[in-house]
Every structure is written in structure tokens, then in C-alpha cells.
Amino acid sequence: GISVIEAGHPIPNEKSLLGAREILDVSERAGENDVVLVLVSGGGSALVTAPVSGVTLEDMARVNELLVESGADIYQINTVRKHLSRVKGGRLAKAAFPARVLTLVLSDVVGDDLSTIASGPTAPDPTTFDAALEILETYWLRERVPRSVLDHLDAGRRGEREETPTEDDPVFRRVTHVIVGGASTALDAAGRRAEKLG
Numbered sequence: 001g002i003s004v005i006e007a008g009h010p011i012p013n014e015k016s017l018l019g020a021r022e023i024l025d026v027s028e029r030a031g032e033n034d035v036v037l038v039l040v041s042g043g044g045s046a047l048v049t050a051p052v053s054g055v056t057l058e059d060m061a062r063v064n065e066l067l068v069e070s071g072a073d074i075y076q077i078n079t080v081r082k083h084l085s086r087v088k089g090g091r092l093a094k095a096a097f098p099a100r101v102l103t104l105v106l107s108d109v110v111g112d113d114l115s116t117i118a119s120g121p122t123a124p125d126p127t128t129f130d131a132a133l134e135i136l137e138t139y140w141l142r143e144r145v146p147r148s149v150l151d152h153l154d155a156g157r158r159g160e161r162e163e164t165p166t167e168d169d170p171v172f173r174r175v176t177h178v179i180v181g182g183a184s185t186a187l188d189a190a191g192r193r194a195e196k197l198g
Helices: 014-029 057-070 074-082 091-096 129-138 147-157 170-174 183-196
Strands: 035-041 100-106 175-181
Touching (some): 014 057, 057 074, 074 129, 091 170, 129 147
Parallel strands (some): 035 100, 100 175
């Protein structure tokens, strides 16, 4: 009874699109009395890809490659990705509203920042279109990213595209996050075991 889609990582592929479509479909059909269970882990940014209108999978893959090669850190890479996605940056939580959302998280991010792990599909997003464009400019990528990407981000900066939802958005009143594992969990367990062993 469980559908498995083996998507692409670190570069998204057609299966990444298919998975995102199915996830959005389930979320959008959920009603107020439903609970949407979301399992999030590192790698989710590539594995679940739903570009905004006008941006193709190839465009997303190219931006991802350029950002990774530029030396940008994961926070910066995901800031850009969140502003090109219909799922990331809290948009999955928005799609599921008014259903309750329970997100179980396996963290691969130092500090367990929920908005960064898998680009925070059910977490409020503190970043902006301005920040995404500043990152492209910092790494001299503005002239190298696909035109569709730049057009979308520029339109967002001008207020012509909806910004990712922030913590004051009412959708997050119905979202619960539980970090079930990550580097800090592993370190704590290793420390307890080491103490036991003397």
C-alpha cells in the first residue's frame, strides 16, 4: 500500500517531479479533519522538486549545479531553491491547510534549522526573494542562471510573486515538527554510551 518513487539526488530528475506532484496532490486533497504525515530528511530538496510556473526541471538542475559549484553553503543554496519551488519554504504546509500536519524530521543540518532541512517544506521561511537574488550576486551567478529563474526572482523582488510563508502565517498553527534524529541525537547517544563504558 506504499508507493515508492526513487528520485534523483543531488540533481533532481523526472522522478523528483513525479514525487512532488503526488505529494502535492495528497496534501491539497486533505481536509480539516485529516492529518498529513510528512517525513523529511536531508536530500529532500532534490528528491522532491516542483518548480514554479515558467521554470523547468532543467532550469532547477542548472541552478543547483551552479550553486553547489560556487561554494555557497546549504543555507544559501536552499534560500534560492525555496523561492523557485511550489513545495519548499513552507509551501507544502500551505498546500495541506487546513489539515493538521505532523512532520517527522531526520536532520542533516548543523543546528537542526527546520527551514533549511530539505528546504523546509512545512516550516516557516525567514528568507526572501531579495536574499535569493543577493546570493546569486554574491557568487557572480546572476548572469549564469537560466533566464526563467532570474525573471521569477526579479518579479518576486518587485512583489509580483507570492513570498514564502513566514512564521506568522496561520497555516503553521496546524503544523507540528518532531526531530527524530540527526547529528545532535547521534552525539548525545554516543556520549551516553561512552559514559557507560567509562
